[in-house]
Amino acid sequence: MPAHSPKLALRVEGLRKTYKDVVAVDGVDLAVQAGECFGLLGPNGAGKTTTIEICEGLLEPDAGVVEVLGLSWRNSARQLRQRLGVQLQDTQLSEKLTVEETVRLFRSFYHRGLAVEDVIALMQLEEKRKARLSALSGGQRQRLAMACALVGDPELLFLDEPTTGLDPQARRQLWELIDALKREGRTIVLTTHYMEEAERLCDRVAIMDYGRIIALGTPAELIASIGGGHVVEFSVDGGGAGLDPGELAALEGVRSVRRNNGRYELQVTDWHRAVPCLLAAMVQRRIPVSELRTHSATLEDVFVTLTGRHLRDE
Amino acid sequence: MSDRAAVLDRPLRAVPLAFRERSLVQLTLVRFREFWREPEAIFWVFIFPILLTAGLGIAFRSGPAQALPIGVTDDGLAAVLQAEPSLSVRRLDARTAEDQLRLGRIHLLVTPEAGGGVRLRYDDTNPESRTAGLLVERALQRAAGVRDRVPVTAEIAREPGSRYIDFVVPGLLGMNLMGSGMWGVGFAIVDARRKRLLKRLVASPMSRAEYLLSFLLSRLVLLLLEVTALVGFGVLAFGVPVNGPVWQLALLCVLASLCFSALGLLIASRTRTIEAASGWMNFVMLPMWVFSGVFFSYERFPEAFHPFIRLLPLTAAIDALRANMLQGAGLEQVAPEVAVMGGWLGLSFFAALALFRWR
Numbered sequence: 001m002p003a004h005s006p007k008l009a010l011r012v013e014g015l016r017k018t019y020k021d022v023v024a025v026d027g028v029d030l031a032v033q034a035g036e037c038f039g040l041l042g043p044n045g046a047g048k049t050t051t052i053e054i055c056e057g058l059l060e061p062d063a064g065v066v067e068v069l070g071l072s073w074r075n076s077a078r079q080l081r082q083r084l085g086v087q088l089q090d091t092q093l094s095e096k097l098t099v100e101e102t103v104r105l106f107r108s109f110y111h112r113g114l115a116v117e118d119v120i121a122l123m124q125l126e127e128k129r130k131a132r133l134s135a136l137s138g139g140q141r142q143r144l145a146m147a148c149a150l151v152g153d154p155e156l157l158f159l160d161e162p163t164t165g166l167d168p169q170a171r172r173q174l175w176e177l178i179d180a181l182k183r184e185g186r187t188i189v190l191t192t193h194y195m196e197e198a199e200r201l202c203d204r205v206a207i208m209d210y211g212r213i214i215a216l217g218t219p220a221e222l223i224a225s226i227g228g229g230h231v232v233e234f235s236v237d238g239g240g241a242g243l244d245p246g247e248l249a250a251l252e253g254v255r256s257v258r259r260n261n262g263r264y265e266l267q268v269t270d271w272h273r274a275v276p277c278l279l280a281a282m283v284q285r286r287i288p289v290s291e292l293r294t295h296s297a298t299l300e301d302v303f304v305t306l307t308g309r310h311l312r313d314e
Numbered sequence: 315m316s317d318r319a320a321v322l323d324r325p326l327r328a329v330p331l332a333f334r335e336r337s338l339v340q341l342t343l344v345r346f347r348e349f350w351r352e353p354e355a356i357f358w359v360f361i362f363p364i365l366l367t368a369g370l371g372i373a374f375r376s377g378p379a380q381a382l383p384i385g386v387t388d389d390g391l392a393a394v395l396q397a398e399p400s401l402s403v404r405r406l407d408a409r410t411a412e413d414q415l416r417l418g419r420i421h422l423l424v425t426p427e428a429g430g431g432v433r434l435r436y437d438d439t440n441p442e443s444r445t446a447g448l449l450v451e452r453a454l455q456r457a458a459g460v461r462d463r464v465p466v467t468a469e470i471a472r473e474p475g476s477r478y479i480d481f482v483v484p485g486l487l488g489m490n491l492m493g494s495g496m497w498g499v500g501f502a503i504v505d506a507r508r509k510r511l512l513k514r515l516v517a518s519p520m521s522r523a524e525y526l527l528s529f530l531l532s533r534l535v536l537l538l539l540e541v542t543a544l545v546g547f548g549v550l551a552f553g554v555p556v557n558g559p560v561w562q563l564a565l566l567c568v569l570a571s572l573c574f575s576a577l578g579l580l581i582a583s584r585t586r587t588i589e590a591a592s593g594w595m596n597f598v599m600l601p602m603w604v605f606s607g608v609f610f611s612y613e614r615f616p617e618a619f620h621p622f623i624r625l626l627p628l629t630a631a632i633d634a635l636r637a638n639m640l641q642g643a644g645l646e647q648v649a650p651e652v653a654v655m656g657g658w659l660g661l662s663f664f665a666a667l668a669l670f671r672w673r
């Protein structure tokens with residue numbers, strides 16, 4: 001079992017990385033506690049992969065300090081590789097090998113680790129043990145990649161977009177597996193651009209945008225930071241040319257208003273009170289409301305509030 | 315599902331590794347698996363060279379010397395020349411005869427001249443036409459009563475070791491060692507880099523030296539099979555000689571294979587795409603296919619080229635293999651060739667290590 005040390009599993013300070021003209025990581029500070037599941041949430045190109053690959057010792061930062069399990073890459077690379085599990089964003093393992101052969105290969109690199117059969121069972125790949133990789137589905141490939149990351153019995157696990165490109169069912173299956181790893185007390189750092197995923201899996205989340213961390217905390221803290229509460233979304237027929245966002249903001253319980261392609265999003269403390277006021281105001285102005293929805297505020301709303309953009313362009 | 319629950323409930327425990335689970339063994343097994351599970355690779359490495367040997371052996375087999383076809387436009391001359399067994403005489407009219415000469419169906423055209431003379435038309439750059447010309451002239455002179463002043467006895471020698479098949483089998487062996495060495499290492503590494511597998515491997519504690527060593531080990535085993543198949547076929551089907559010590563032949567094959575593997579490694583050291591790798595491979599191999607004397611001796615190229623041709627690794631490999639198999643030469647006699655291969659091996663290997671990118 002991974003040792004529970006009071007130390008930080010990962011400490012990053014002032015991290016910076018530039019590619020030619022792109023500043024991929026622009027001054028990132030992170031501290032991940034042992035036993036924590038930490039999420040880096042951000043849109044495409046935010047710098048998540050660059051950050052995590054620097055932490056994995058695969059990229060050299062231009063500036064900044066990286067300390068993994070209390071060690072530095074410069075002095076302890078060999079030891080660190082033995083103690084980390086890594087899943088990269090887009091690795092294609094050899095198509096001609098079987099699932100078992102692949103896991104066995106990765107197992108052979110570690111001085112100590114888990115039994116190949118156990119890892120295959122844990123990742124629910126038993127029926128596919130003898131199957132070549134060319135015959136696996138996307139979800140099965142991701143689970144195999146995770147098996148390869150896990151087989152060295154790592155203290156710290158880096159997962160770069162473990163569920164991207166999967167259908168909802170395969171994603172939920174992977175979430176359960178990550179839950180199981182958390183229960184074992186492993187420290188996990190994962191990246192994602194699905195806010196549901198970050199909310200569901202992570203103890204703490206750092207929201208990244210343009211190479212910077214723009215918010216950091218537990219999902220509940222982050223949602224509370226924008227006042228928590230609910231979001232009311234609605235559209236109006238004809239795009240609502242005559243509707244003044246200022247008037248909406250003046251309605252009872254409305255904290256902020258955002259207009260997005262003819263749709264309005266209101267941050268409200270309590271939708272029970274805000275929605276009747278809103279509807280009354282619209283009736284009074286003879287503006288027909290179509291499509292009215294409310295939901296509890298999510299990390300997505302945190303991102304929208306901070307950047308004015310959505311995480312993903314749907 | 316109960317199995318899974320059991321696995322989840324029981325804490326996963328660390329277990330020690332058996333020999334078969336060691337990383338060098340596992341990495342080498344991966345190399346074999348990737349090779350055996352690629353039917354095309356097996357065809358090109360094992361079957362194609364044997365088919366080529368069989369084809370060349372049959373096309374250039376040394377049977378009874380074939381009669382040379384010539385055209386004759388006169389019945390009387392045709393009757394005289396038919397007595398010569400080395401000529402196959404065709405009685406043709408003037409027009410057809412000209413056409414056939416141009417198409418190369420006949421090597422030479424014989425026409426009567428006014429005053430009892432004979433005119434021979436042929437291309438003197440074609441050795442078979444020249445031979446036919448000499449044969450026609452001798453037959454006509456003898457028919458006219460000219461006698462040989464010096465008695466000459468011809469003794470026909472068709473010994474193994476001096477036939478075309480004997481020449482070409484070491485050439486094909488060298489070519490095969492080059493192809494499988496360069497592709498076997500170069501392709502696999504470029505493919506792994508392209509798929510970011512290389513990056514994933516270096517993110518694990520895999521020993522990089524063992525990764526490269528696994529290529530070497532698998533190459534040596536495959537080499538044994540490759541060489542045995544091709545040389546064995548030559549020996550059994552055509553009686554190609556292996557006059558030199560077999561262990562020295564094996565040593566030469568290993569050296570050649572390492573040398574070409576190192577070249578493959580050098581090409582793969584930074585290349586990111588299969589297309590770029592193919593381009594470089596062809597750029598390196600093509601001149602050697604042409605100059606190194608696989609199918610014909612490089613002595614046919616101008617003298618001034620020879621020193622450069624001898625510096626090519628394939629030339630060195632083939633010259634050494636021929637010296638061993640055909641002349642029974644020992645290692646000391648092929649020292650220059652061994653030095654050339656060793657030089658290329660060292661040069662490419664250290665250049666590859668200096669340039670190599672794991673990402």
Ligand SMILES: Nc1ncnc2c1ncn2[C@@H]1O[C@H](COP(=O)(O)OP(=O)(O)OP(=O)(O)O)[C@@H](O)[C@H]1O
Pocket residue numbers: 019020022023024042043044045046047048049050051089193
């Ligand atoms: N090798 C590279 N060369 C040049 N620019 C790069 C390179 N890798 C990344 N970048 C740039 O750096 C920025 C951050 O990239 P990064 O891959 O870290 O983003 P990400 O958050 O992982 O995005 P995604 O969600 O799409 O995976 C992007 O603008 C990207 O174009």
Ligand SMILES: [Mg+2]
Pocket residue numbers: 048049050089160161
């Ligand atoms: Mg990424």
